[in-house]
Amino acid sequence: EIVLTQSPGTLSLSPGEGATLSCRASQSVRSSYLAWYQQKPGQAPRLLIYGASSRAPGIPDRFRGSGSGTDFTLTIRRLEPEDFAVYYCQQYGTSLTFGGGTKVEIK
Amino acid sequence: EMQLVESGGGLVQPGRSLRLSCAASGFTFHEYTMHWVRQVPGKGLEWVSDISWNSDRTGYADSVKGRFTISRDNAKNSLYLQMNSLRPDDTALYYCVKDLFPVHPGAPTGAFDIWGQGTMVTVSS
Secondary structure: OOOEEEEOOEEEEOOOOOEEEEEEEOOOOHHHOEEEEEEOOOOOOEEEEEOOOEEOOOOOOOEEEEEEOOEEEEEEOOOOHHHOOEEEEEEOOOOOEEOOOEEEEEO | OOEEEEEOOEEEOOOOOEEEEEEEEOOOHHHOOEEEEEEOOOOOEEEEEEEOOOOOOEEEOOOOOOOEEEEEEHHHOEEEEEEOOOOHHHOEEEEEEEEOOOOOOOOOOOOEEEEOOOEEEEEOO
């Protein structure tokens, strides 16, 4: 099983700042089949990024995914108030596993 | 509008069974692999099971293998999860989830673009 480790666990930032979230895999993710989701309290997760760097329909371009192999990054340029949430990475190249999540909170 | 609506959750004693259902609408259901994902409240996400468009392939997490059975009825646009021998650590919110891409040779499965609102399963005596 591919284990995904997300860091940091919590990111405290102010609106307008940029955020960099990391997702490291225990082995290479096949074909960069790596997705990112955003989850707000009381809501189901929302797909942001698939294929490591492709934005899902309707996702603002301030969200950017990058990386390959075992190291992946979600970058949020200029945080909006609605961006404060928990973010999960997920690999779907070999079975399916999720990372433990990164909480982006208001500083 | 694409939508998934789960039902069937509730409180059940350890060792008993429960069947979850998911009604799909707004998309061509039979063109997509479908999944169940669960989440303990306040914790992370865990993939549970998936089923191919024509039911010829199913997959399960090791934690539920041999106890849970996924199925679908394309005529009814419905997905199911039969959960037997339930344990307290099965307590979670269960989401019905749709693959991003329709079935196509070479297309990946496992990026989820549509999620239901979830149905809560509580296993306790």
